[in-house]
Amino acid sequence: MVGIIDYGVGNLFSLKSSFAAIGEACVVSGDPEVIRRADRLVLPGVGAFGDAAQKLRDSGLFDLVRDEAKAGKPLLGICLGMQLLFKKSFEYGVHEGLGLIPGEVVPIAGCIPAGLKIPHIGWNALLMRVPSPLYEGVPDGSHVYFVHSYHAGGCREYATAVTEYGGLLTASVQRENVAGCQFHPEKSGQVGLRILKNFAKM
Amino acid sequence: MITKRIIPCLDVRDGRVVKGVNFQGVRDVSSPVELARTYSASGADELVFYDITASAEGRRLFTGILAQAASQVFIPLTVGGGINTLEDFDRVLKCGADKVSVNSGAIRDPSLIGRAARRYGDQCVVISADVKRVNGVFTVFSRGGRDNTGLEAVEWIRRCVGEGAGEVVLNSIDTDGVRGGFDLEMLRAVSDAVSVPVIASGGAGRVEDFVTLFKTLPRVDAGLAASILHFGEVTVADIKKALRDEGINVRI
Numbered sequence: 001m002v003g004i005i006d007y008g009v010g011n012l013f014s015l016k017s018s019f020a021a022i023g024e025a026c027v028v029s030g031d032p033e034v035i036r037r038a039d040r041l042v043l044p045g046v047g048a049f050g051d052a053a054q055k056l057r058d059s060g061l062f063d064l065v066r067d068e069a070k071a072g073k074p075l076l077g078i079c080l081g082m083q084l085l086f087k088k089s090f091e092y093g094v095h096e097g098l099g100l101i102p103g104e105v106v107p108i109a110g111c112i113p114a115g116l117k118i119p120h121i122g123w124n125a126l127l128m129r130v131p132s133p134l135y136e137g138v139p140d141g142s143h144v145y146f147v148h149s150y151h152a153g154g155c156r157e158y159a160t161a162v163t164e165y166g167g168l169l170t171a172s173v174q175r176e177n178v179a180g181c182q183f184h185p186e187k188s189g190q191v192g193l194r195i196l197k198n199f200a201k202m
Numbered sequence: 203m204i205t206k207r208i209i210p211c212l213d214v215r216d217g218r219v220v221k222g223v224n225f226q227g228v229r230d231v232s233s234p235v236e237l238a239r240t241y242s243a244s245g246a247d248e249l250v251f252y253d254i255t256a257s258a259e260g261r262r263l264f265t266g267i268l269a270q271a272a273s274q275v276f277i278p279l280t281v282g283g284g285i286n287t288l289e290d291f292d293r294v295l296k297c298g299a300d301k302v303s304v305n306s307g308a309i310r311d312p313s314l315i316g317r318a319a320r321r322y323g324d325q326c327v328v329i330s331a332d333v334k335r336v337n338g339v340f341t342v343f344s345r346g347g348r349d350n351t352g353l354e355a356v357e358w359i360r361r362c363v364g365e366g367a368g369e370v371v372l373n374s375i376d377t378d379g380v381r382g383g384f385d386l387e388m389l390r391a392v393s394d395a396v397s398v399p400v401i402a403s404g405g406a407g408r409v410e411d412f413v414t415l416f417k418t419l420p421r422v423d424a425g426l427a428a429s430i431l432h433f434g435e436v437t438v439a440d441i442k443k444a445l446r447d448e449g450i451n452v453r454i
Contacts, residue, residue: 013298017273047323117397119325119368122204122423123247123453143205143453145278147325164203187278187300189242 003038272298319366
């Protein structure tokens with residue numbers, strides 16, 4: 001059973017539908033007991049880092065998610081949920097994340113030439129860096145859907161794929177049982193569904 | 203690098219796609235959900251559902267259809283039509299929409315954009331503008347192109363982006379339905395004025411029109427297509443192949 005962590009951030013409809021479409025049982029919940037029982041966890045998120053981190057704390061799930069991941073339970077952070085895996089973010093101030101993967105979340109504006117539009121919205125190609133269980137059967141160069149203005153920096157050794165938008169942006173990371181996608185697999189067509197399927201087997 | 207997007211637009215009234223169902227190529231597709239699946243399978247990068255329903259009952263059908271499409275089509279979905287309040291945003295987002303497009307609702311109350319952007323994020327709010335030349339001035343029309351608002355279009359769109367709109371759909375009334383190509387002059391004026399993605403709408407009649415659009419205006423991010431696709435003459439895959447052959451980056 002995949003547990004989609006509901007902490008009051010973002011729209012979980014598509015994520016839930018995606019797991020249904022690939023035949024994986026999932027539950028959307030903010031109940032600590034349900035999250036403890038799940039075999040693997042998805043941490044979604046949209047909006048601003050500070051708000052989301054605060055909501056995760058307010059919901060009483062911050063420590064639980066971190067502890068479950070540290071105990072070895074597979075965890076997939078998506079979009080802002082991926083950014084929350086890092087220790088620190090510089091989005092509107094400095095905020096503390098889960099610290100499960102070394103690195104920090106910085107504005108993409110500092111990594112790309114002036115004149116390119118921000119947010120980075122649309123379909124862009126995954127440039128694979130190291131083999132990752134998430135990308136089994138996903139060809140290098142596959143397109144996935146991004147919407148973001150910040151990305152993870154200083155995490156080169158954990159980056160499993162990057163994407164090119166004037167400069168290289170971190171597209172996904174993995175450290176042992178903890179993985180993150182900056183893009184939205186639930187909005188990335190068949191490629192995205194394959195990635196979620198791979199996570200369900202991870 | 204990010205790809206240019208091809209976005210089919212489905213006009214839905216009382217639960218049915220209005221354009222296209224009786225035309226060759228899509229004639230045996232009876233529901234918007236089926237049509238959405240067809241487009242998605244042929245490589246659509248995103249879908250726009252436009253609700254042109256008048257009745258409350260029709261609205262209920264529409265959200266039902268949206269939820270069905272969203273549970274079967276895993277690409278971004280934008281919803282427009284009749285969006286006047288934050289409750290309207292809420293209603294369609296809960297059914298699986300990723301972005302919400304506002305038009306007349308923002309003209310009536312420009313604060314709607316800022317309030318929605320603060321609650322749901324800029325990426326969620328799309329300003330859709332219906333624009334026509336009046337005495338040589340790009341002028342915004344409301345209520346489906348019926349009312350001249352007197353607003354100058356570039357200034358209006360810039361203001362909406364300033365309020366928090368994360369994307370612009372520019373519908374040229376002058377080229378809409380003519381199928382003689384996109385309104386490059388109008389698109390240039392708008393895409394030079396804003397830093398968010400601009401989606402061209404109105405005028406696509408042939409595959410070559412998309413090539414011309416992106417070659418002439420590399421700052422335009424996406425092309426919207428309705429009748430050219432619904433009439434079944436070309437597919438999303440045809441458009442993308444032509445773009446790729448011309449060296450334009452697309453997702454295939």
